[in-house]
Each structure stands twice: as C-alpha cells, then as structure tokens.
Amino acid sequence: MLRFLAVRLSLIALTLLVVSVLIFTITEVLPGDAAQQQLGQSVTPESLEALRAKYGLNRPAHVRYLDWIGGMVSGDLGDSYKYNKPVINVVRPRVFNSVVLAAFAFLVAVPTAVFSGVWAGVRRNSFGDQLVSIASLVGISLPEFVTGVLFIVIFASALRWLPSSSVMLPATNPLTRPSILVLPTLTLTGVLFAYIMRMTRANVIEEMQANYVRTAILKGLSMQRVIWRHVIPNAMLPTISVIAVNIGWMLGGLIIVENVFAYPGIGSLLLVSIQSRDVPILQALALLIAVTYALSNLLADLSYGLLNPRIRVS
Amino acid sequence: MANQDRLELGPPQPADSGVMASQAVTGTARTGLLRTTNARATAALGSLLGQFRLALRTPAGRIGLPLVLLHLIIALAGPWLAPYAPTAFVGSQLEPPSWQFLMGTDQFGRDILSRVMSGAGSIIAVSVAGAALGIALGTLVGMASGYKGGRTDEVVMRVMDGLMSFPSLLMALLVLTSLGANAANIVLTIGVVFTAPVSRVMRSITLSLKTQEFVQSARMRGEPVPYIIFREILPNTLPVLAVEGSVRLSYAILLASSLGFLGLGVQPPSPDWGLMISESRRFIVVAPWVALAPAVAVATLIVGVNLLTDGIRQARTLPREGTQV
Numbered sequence: 001m002l003r004f005l006a007v008r009l010s011l012i013a014l015t016l017l018v019v020s021v022l023i024f025t026i027t028e029v030l031p032g033d034a035a036q037q038q039l040g041q042s043v044t045p046e047s048l049e050a051l052r053a054k055y056g057l058n059r060p061a062h063v064r065y066l067d068w069i070g071g072m073v074s075g076d077l078g079d080s081y082k083y084n085k086p087v088i089n090v091v092r093p094r095v096f097n098s099v100v101l102a103a104f105a106f107l108v109a110v111p112t113a114v115f116s117g118v119w120a121g122v123r124r125n126s127f128g129d130q131l132v133s134i135a136s137l138v139g140i141s142l143p144e145f146v147t148g149v150l151f152i153v154i155f156a157s158a159l160r161w162l163p164s165s166s167v168m169l170p171a172t173n174p175l176t177r178p179s180i181l182v183l184p185t186l187t188l189t190g191v192l193f194a195y196i197m198r199m200t201r202a203n204v205i206e207e208m209q210a211n212y213v214r215t216a217i218l219k220g221l222s223m224q225r226v227i228w229r230h231v232i233p234n235a236m237l238p239t240i241s242v243i244a245v246n247i248g249w250m251l252g253g254l255i256i257v258e259n260v261f262a263y264p265g266i267g268s269l270l271l272v273s274i275q276s277r278d279v280p281i282l283q284a285l286a287l288l289i290a291v292t293y294a295l296s297n298l299l300a301d302l303s304y305g306l307l308n309p310r311i312r313v314s
Numbered sequence: 315m316a317n318q319d320r321l322e323l324g325p326p327q328p329a330d331s332g333v334m335a336s337q338a339v340t341g342t343a344r345t346g347l348l349r350t351t352n353a354r355a356t357a358a359l360g361s362l363l364g365q366f367r368l369a370l371r372t373p374a375g376r377i378g379l380p381l382v383l384l385h386l387i388i389a390l391a392g393p394w395l396a397p398y399a400p401t402a403f404v405g406s407q408l409e410p411p412s413w414q415f416l417m418g419t420d421q422f423g424r425d426i427l428s429r430v431m432s433g434a435g436s437i438i439a440v441s442v443a444g445a446a447l448g449i450a451l452g453t454l455v456g457m458a459s460g461y462k463g464g465r466t467d468e469v470v471m472r473v474m475d476g477l478m479s480f481p482s483l484l485m486a487l488l489v490l491t492s493l494g495a496n497a498a499n500i501v502l503t504i505g506v507v508f509t510a511p512v513s514r515v516m517r518s519i520t521l522s523l524k525t526q527e528f529v530q531s532a533r534m535r536g537e538p539v540p541y542i543i544f545r546e547i548l549p550n551t552l553p554v555l556a557v558e559g560s561v562r563l564s565y566a567i568l569l570a571s572s573l574g575f576l577g578l579g580v581q582p583p584s585p586d587w588g589l590m591i592s593e594s595r596r597f598i599v600v601a602p603w604v605a606l607a608p609a610v611a612v613a614t615l616i617v618g619v620n621l622l623t624d625g626i627r628q629a630r631t632l633p634r635e636g637t638q639v
Contacts, residue, residue: 011472012479014472015475015479016474016479018473019476019479019480020477024429025487026488026492027488027490037402074591081342124538126397126538137374137441137617137620137621137624138613138617140382141564141613141616141617141619141620142612142613142616142617143568143571143572143575143612143616144572144586145571145572145591145592146591146613149591149594149598149605149609150609151605152598152602152605153598153602153605156598156599157598157602158602166412195442217466248481249481251481251484251485252481252482252484254483254574255483255487255576256483256572256575259575259592260575260617265473267502270347270484270487271487271576274487275577286488289480289481292478293479293480293481294525297479303522
C-alpha cells in the first residue's frame with residue numbers, strides 16, 4: 001500500500017512538473033506582456049523597458065522558470081502585476097470563497113443524487129425512473145452558464161426571491177450574506193447531481209442482477225432489507241470514486257459559474273488574470289487547479305482500492 | 315442489410331462485423347481489396363445511416379434525431395430563413411418579444427431571433443470540426459501507441475495522462491488565449507484537448523484487437539504496419555468510434571459555447587450564442603428575453619446530440635429486426 005502510494009505520488013510530482021512547464025510556456029507566449037498591458041500602446045520604449053526590468057521580464061525564460069518554480073515550492077508566489085500586492089494575499093480569500101461554494105454544492109448534490117439514483121435504479125424502466133433519467137440527461141447536457149442564466153431569469157428577474165449576482169463588499173465573505181450563495185450552489189449542483197445520479201442508478205441496476213441478490217430475495221428477505229443491506233453497500237463503491245473524480249471536474253465548473261454570478265472566487269480571478277495578463281496570478285491559479293485535480297484523482301483511485309476488498313492493492 | 319443491425323459494443327469479432335467486410339479483407343489478396351473499395355465506402359455510409367435508423371427505434375433517438383436535424387437545417391439555411399440581418403439595427407433597444415421581433419431585440423436593437431439563427435452555423439461547424447480533429451488525432455495516437463506497445467506505449471500514455479491531469483476548460487482557455495481567439499484556433503484547441511481522452515479509448519480497443527487471429531494472419535502475410543492498423547483494425551473499431559464521436563461532439567459544443575461565454579469565441583459583431591448570453595447578463599433583470607433565445611438554442615442542441623447518442627447506444631442492445639420498444 002505504501003509502495004503504491006509512493007509510486008502514485010512520484011508520478012503525480014512528475015506530471016505536475018510537466019504541467020508547470022506547460023503553464024509557464026503557455027503564459028510566456030501570451031501576446032503582449034503585463035508591462036505593455038499596464039502602460040498602453042502609446043508608451044516610450046524606455047519606460048516599457050524600465051517596467052519590464054522591475055518585473056524581471058528582461059531575463060531569459062529558463063532563469064525565470066527556475067525562479068518561479070523555486071518560489072512556488074518555497075511558498076513565495078511573487079507579486080501580482082494588477083493588484084500590486086503578493087499573489088498569496090490576492091489568492092487566499094478567493095480560494096476560501098471557492099471552497100465554500102464547492103462545499104455547499106457537494107452537500108446538496110451528493111445526498112440527493114445518491115438517493116434518487118437508488119430510487120430510480122430499483123424501479124428500473126418505471127415511469128419515475130424514466131422521469132429521473134431524462135432529468136439527469138438534461139442536467140448533463142446543459143452548460144453551467146445556461147442553467148445559471150435560466151435560474152437568474154426565474155428566481156431573480158421573475159420571482160425576485162434572490163439576488164441576480166453574488167458581488168461582495170471587500171473584506172466580507174459569502175457566509176455573511178448566504179442568499180448570494182443559493183443560485184451559484186444550485187447551478188453547480190445541476191451537473192454534479194446528474195453525473196452522480198446516473199452512476200448510482202447504473203450501479204444499482206447492475207447489483208440488482210447479481211446472483212447474491214437473487215439468493216437474498218429467494219431466501220425470503222424483505223425487499224427493503226435486500227436493498228439496504230445488500231444492494232446499496234455494493235453499489236456505493238464505484239459511486240464514491242465518481243464523487244472524488246467530480247471534485248476535479250468541479251474546478252472547470254467553478255470557472256463558468258463564478259463568472260455567471262460575478263462570484264469572487266478563483267474562477268472569476270482566473271479570467272481577470274487572463275484578460276489583464278497578470279501572469280503571476282494566472283500561473284499560481286493554474287498550478288493550484290492542476291494540483292487539486294491530480295490529488296482528487298488520486299483520492300478517487302485510493303477510495304476505490306480501500307473500499308473494495310477484491311482489488312485492494314497489495 | 316440485416317447484418318448492419320448486428321453491430322455490437324464490446325470486443326468486436328471479425329466474423330461478426332459483416333459491414334466492415336473484414337472477412338473479405340483477410341480472405342482475399344490485395345487485388346480483391348482494391349475492387350471492393352467502392353463497395354466498402356457504400357457499406358460504411360450505409361452502416362452510418364443504419365445507426366440512425368436503429369436509434370429511431372428507441373424513445374431517446376426519436377426525440378434526439380429531430381432536434382439535431384432541426385438545428386442542422388437552421389445551421390445551413392439560417393441566414394436565409396432569418397427575418398432580419400443578424401448585425402442590422404432594426405428596432406429600438408431591448409424591445410420585449412412582439413410579432414415584429416419574435417424573441418425581442420438586444421441592447422443595440424438587433425433582432426435576437428435572427429442572431430440566434432445565424433449563429434447556429436458557426437457553433438455547429440466549429441464543434442464538428444473540433445470533435446473530428448480530436449477524434450482523428452486521438453485515433454492516430456491511440457492506435458499507433460497500442461499497436462506498438464512496450465516502452466513507446468508506456469511513454470505516450472504517460473504524456474496523455476499528463477494532458478488529462480488538467481481540467482479541459484482551463485487547458486482550452488490557456489491554449490486559446492496564447493493562440494488568439496478565432497474560429498480556426500478554437501477548432502485546433504478543441505482538437506488538442508480531446509486527443510488524450512480519445513487516444514485512451516482507441517488504445518484499449520487496439521490492444522484487445524491486435525491479439526485476434528485476423529490481425530495475426532495479416533502480420534504473418536507480411537502486410538505493412540499502416541495497412542494492418544487502418545485496414546484490419548480500424549474498421550473493427552467503427553462501432554466504438556461512432557459512440558465516441560457523438561459523445562465528443564456534445565462535449566465540443568459544450569466547450570465551444572463555454573469559451574464563447576468567457577469571451578473567447580467568435581468575435582463580435584458576428585453572433586455567438588455563448589457571447590450573446592454573457593452580454594445579456596448586464597440587462598438580465600430588466601430584459602430577461604435577451605438571454606432566453608440563445609440559452610434555449612444551446613440547450614436543445616446539446617440535449618439533442620446527447621439523446622441521439624443514448625439512442626444509438628441503446629439500439630445496440632435491442633433485439634434485432636422488427637421489435638418495437
């Protein structure tokens with residue numbers, strides 16, 4: 001087990017090294033650097049050079065890469081060009097906000113999805129099952145910005161129950177005004193619910209056809225007992241891995257949802273940093289997302305191995 | 315024709331896939347193959363149409379196919395069918411829906427319905443091209459890597475894992491920003507992003523096919539490697555490829571419209587559904603109809619493609635010939 005973990009972690013480290021080179025290269029070739037972006041087009045070459053020297057942009061690329069990656073490892077993320085303060089101070093409150101949003105989405109999506117997945121799975125092909133299945137297919141199909149905008153049209157424009165955007169005052173956090181969390185959470189929940197529900201349903205259907213379930217039914221156990229004691233524990237194994245995989249998927253969803261609702265998290269910061277060529281922030285965020293993604297995939301594999309005795313890694 | 319209904323998912327047996335005429339390929343010399351090339355093309359097209367006919371036997375396909383066809387018609391004929399020019403200022407600003415402007419007007423007084431109809435062509439073209447590029451690249455990488463095996467396979471797959479350890483939207487954002495947003499670059503970006511997942515699927519099916527007898531015998535006859543990969547293995551992956559293709563198409567539409575929403579799609583004033591929705595955000599409380607038409611358009615297109623995919627997938631498990639579901 002420890003060896004497996006060591007191998008996986010070193011693979012992840014290797015992958016992240018490749019990813020960091022990738023991020024650095026891509027952000028390097030962005031047309032127009034931060035100095036150009038800040039000073040505008042009508043600027044003397046001298047002042048452009050001066051600002052480049054201040055940011056260290058005039059050094060060769062490999063020196064800057066080593067400098068950057070060294071800083072990342074030692075915890076010094078550099079300074080943001082746009083906000084003129086350390087990257088860590090800009091990013092930290094945003095990470096907190098995004099984690100709050102993601103946590104709420106999971107809290108809503110996972111129990112409801114697992115419940116309706118089991119419910120639909122044991123009633124395979126019934127009217128209720130088809131209804132839930134169609135709903136989940138629509139949920140998977142709709143891009144987050146479409147569901148988000150539809151929610152705004154319904155709950156903010158028409159019914160006027162909830163605010164249409166999640167703008168926050170500086171130095172406040174989403175928990176001080178929970179009403180701004182509702183629509184972003186619901187939007188993120190949509191796709192999450194659909195994936196987990198479909199997976200649970202498929203697993204329940206598969207387990208229901210297994211021989212041990214037939215034995216349980218034939219020996220006279222009540223259907224309730226068969227489902228709760230036999231089907232659900234076995235059907236949950238792959239579902240738990242899907243939930244872990246979805247942590248990674250959710251990072252993409254956050255980029256869209258936060259921009260729909262102007263929610264101040266890492267997703268909206270990412271887009272701003274791309275538009276303003278704020279490379280230190282962009283690099284830090286991209287690496288942060290890559291690390292989270294890799295770790296959540298590892299978590300998915302580990303949970304699968306830990307929970308299923310048959311494929312437990314030796 | 316009955317043979318076409320027998321396509322099944324899972325490791326395909328060469329003797330089973332009558333459409334692909336792989337028996338003809340293995341059985342005859344290459345001269346025979348040349349003569350049957352035309353017949354094979356017809357058979358491949360027939361099998362594609364057969365897939366749709368099959369899908370129509372499932373409820374999902376019966377809803378999905380008309381939805382997709384409707385979008386295709388609008389994509390092709392939209393600019394002629396649209397009541398106004400998509401970039402013309404024809405009304406006053408933010409007019410609610412009326413008989414004159416069925417979906418209302420936007421912040422510049424342009425007819426929203428006309429803009430949605432004219433925007434269908436670009437999103438569908440970009441998504442189809444992007445998905446096709448991703449499928450082509452992924453198939454090439456996956457099959458070559460799987461067929462070669464050994465150290466090469468190991469290295470190629472690690473690189474693909476690396477590419478996949480990145481949310482696809484973030485990767486697309488970074489690649490597209492560094493290349494510059496235009497239609498060709500969006501296609502390229504989607505193609506690059508899809509290469510890794512497609513190559514995984516194609517590699518695993520190549521691994522299972524290359525041990526089969528018809529591949530072994532082709533190898534023993536001394537056929538060149540490209541011939542074995544493209545003429546012996548590739549035809550047998552078509553059923554899997556068809557499903558993968560339509561799954562990728564729906565992801566491509568999702569990705570392309572999301573990029574448009576983030577401002578990296580087709581540049582204004584050309585109509586782009588994602589961008590229309592993102593621009594409507596500012597007036598959404600006073601003029602919700604501006605968002606409605608493009609939102610419904612994106613939604614129905616992706617739902618249609620997904621339903622059709624489900625239909626094609628389900629149809630494989632149906633009993634053959636004449637059974638209604």
